[in-house]
Structure formats: structure tokens, C-alpha cells
Amino acid sequence: MSDLLFIGHQPYLGGGDPDRMIRILEDVSDLAPRLLVPGHGPVGTPGALQVMGQYVSTLDGLARDMVERGEPEAKIDEMAIPEPFDDWLFASFFPVNMHFLYQRQLGKQTGIPE
Numbered sequence: 001m002s003d004l005l006f007i008g009h010q011p012y013l014g015g016g017d018p019d020r021m022i023r024i025l026e027d028v029s030d031l032a033p034r035l036l037v038p039g040h041g042p043v044g045t046p047g048a049l050q051v052m053g054q055y056v057s058t059l060d061g062l063a064r065d066m067v068e069r070g071e072p073e074a075k076i077d078e079m080a081i082p083e084p085f086d087d088w089l090f091a092s093f094f095p096v097n098m099h100f101l102y103q104r105q106l107g108k109q110t111g112i113p114e
Contacts, residue, residue, distance in 0.1 A: 001028070007041030007048050010085065010093035011055070014100040018056045025053045040090070055085055059094075063101035073102050 003011065004024060013021075028036075029049045036044045062082070066075065076098040081091060 001036050001038050003039035004028075005036055005038040005044070005048060005052050006088075006090075007038045007044045007051075008088055009038075009040040010081075010088050010090040010097065011039075011052070012090075012093050013056065013059070013097040018060050018101065018104070022053045022056055025049045051084075058082060058085070059097055060101050060104075063098060063105050066102060067105040073099065076102060 004021065026049075029046055033046055036046065036048055038044060038048065062079075066073075076095050079095070079098065080086065081088075081094045085094075
């Protein structure tokens, strides 16, 4: 799975395409794998795909809500990491990911072209 799947670690989303990442995770899930080797973390089960997709969706939703409410991007630096991701390693990636997703919501970061 390489860096498409992290288990117990915050992934780095910058420069990527979160929507495409979620689609890829769903496609892999449809293959019904028994075990998955992530880019970081222990070998996992298919449930890890849903958790990673949930992480990306949750953060993207938080960024979208902030932009829709007109909240300043600087507020990201004060945000707590939401559960169940708050005990994951690489916590410093959370604000980086949020800034990327916030900018993407503004149309300033579009990710990887199709």
C-alpha cells in the first residue's frame, strides 16, 4: 500500500488529491485483501482502509466547514486533532494537512491531475 495507507500514523496529504485517495482506498477494499502492508505502522486488516478514508474525509470536511464559515486559516494552528486520530504518531502532519485542505477548498491547491 506504500504511503496510501498509514496505520496509527497521520499521513502526509500535501500535494495529493484527497478525493482520488479515497477512491483508491475503496478500490483496494473491493479487492477484499486479507492483510495490508502500510507505508507506516503495523501490518493491518481491511478495516484500516476505512479508517484512513475516514481520516481524509474528516479533515476535508473540517477544512470545508472552516472556509464556508469564513474562519481564518490561522485557526488551524490552534485546533485539536479530532478523535479517533488524536493518538496517532506524526501529529505534526495534522496542521500541515489541514492547511493543505483549507487551501484546496479555496481552489488554491488542486492536487494531482486526473
